[in-house]
Amino acid sequence: MKILLFGYGAMNKRVAVRAEERGHEITGVVLKSKKDDVPYPIYTDFNRLPVADILIDFSHPDLTKELLRSDVTIPLVIATTGEKETLVSMLKEKADYLPVFYSANMSYGVHILKKIVEYATPLLESYDIELTEKHHNKKVDAPSGTLVKLYDAIKEIRGDAEPMYDRYTYDSKRKQSEIGIHSIRGGTIVGEHEALYAGHDETITIQHKAQSKDIFANGAIDVAEKLIDKKSGYYTYSNLGDE
Template sequence: MKLLLVGYGAMNKRVAALAEKCGHSISGVITPVEEENCPYPLFTSFDDQLPEADVLIDFSHPDLTKRMLQSDLTVPMVIATTGEKDTLVKLMQDKAESAPVFFSANMSYGVHIVTQLLEHIAPLMDAYDIEMIEKHHNQKIDAPSGTLIKLLDAIKENGRQDAREVYDRSQVTEKREKKDIGISTIRGGTIVGEHEVLFAGVDEVISIKHTAQSKDIFANGALTVAEKLINKTNGFYTYNNLGV
């Protein structure tokens, strides 16, 4: 495959390295940020004369992703940008009328499986309190993570429609309400990513946890999706309907 990368942060650097090991090539990188050590052709705008590519992989920032989705590009798009989810999904659905578009807040297939587990478990756990914890490195900008929001949505849509997210209990002095879902965010060091959902009942706790030990799981996930997406017709895809 010929890949066009949107953004050249830590994730797309891993995508590029792993892609070349697999025999793929990088046609270019689109980024408004100056990249002194980028070995690939650089472009600052989606209006530039961009090189030929089979698929685009986007690990960037919502501002850049929005510009991409509002451009005239019709190349298949693998999008893993987090933040401004509602706005981006609407733009992706519009773009999907003219291109195959895949989106996941987390490109790990393991996280997809955890999401499916939560969809099945949530309706069975009405007697349990739910707490969610996510941990990431100290350079991550958004909080809570897009992955936690993805897991939270799976719970709310399948068993806790009236849930109230609680992000900071230090501002109130009251006991927990039944509909509360506590959300804790930790940032530090080089933690790649860890997400845990606790179902706390009477005298027992059930924990569902995913730990990312390397950014490579996300890069490999993006490449696997890209290989599938280039053969798809126009439409909006997720792990649920791509057939990975």
């Protein structure tokens, strides 16, 4: 499989290493400008890209939007976090003539975490829910795209749910409709996500901890290997395996 990388930050560097270990070829890297530390051909014109089977994007929403406005005709694996609604809308336009995949978290384990939350929430109807995510001190966006995904899943089930980001500014007791949203930044934490269900005299915690960024790199490659054989359409982990 010939892979074109969009961006060459920490994640796509991991993708390059893992892809080559798995026998794939990196045909180039798409960047806004030339850089000296990239060991692959660099392309700065989004409308004039090399031949490739798939493009993997771990970049920034601003760059991803430029890509999606271009004439790109390569199947897309988009793992950019931030501006979810805008990116999904643009991707669905591309999906008319390309297979495209989107996930704010390329770990399959996180996909399962979301499934467990979807299962648990209606069973724990009277429980208060608090969502917490932890990441390294260089992560810019907060809350993480994954935590937003968990909140959205809960909102689908609890129609009256409302996010609570800054409880310290309110001088009142907690409402049952509130879903606490907490972001922690520090050190080199790869990524941790937790859903806490607090009931009367008991709590249930559902948690996922990433121990290496390689799970996201390998996840993107796993998706790419499946996506290249798909017909045009918009894919997520929920429907990628559908025939």
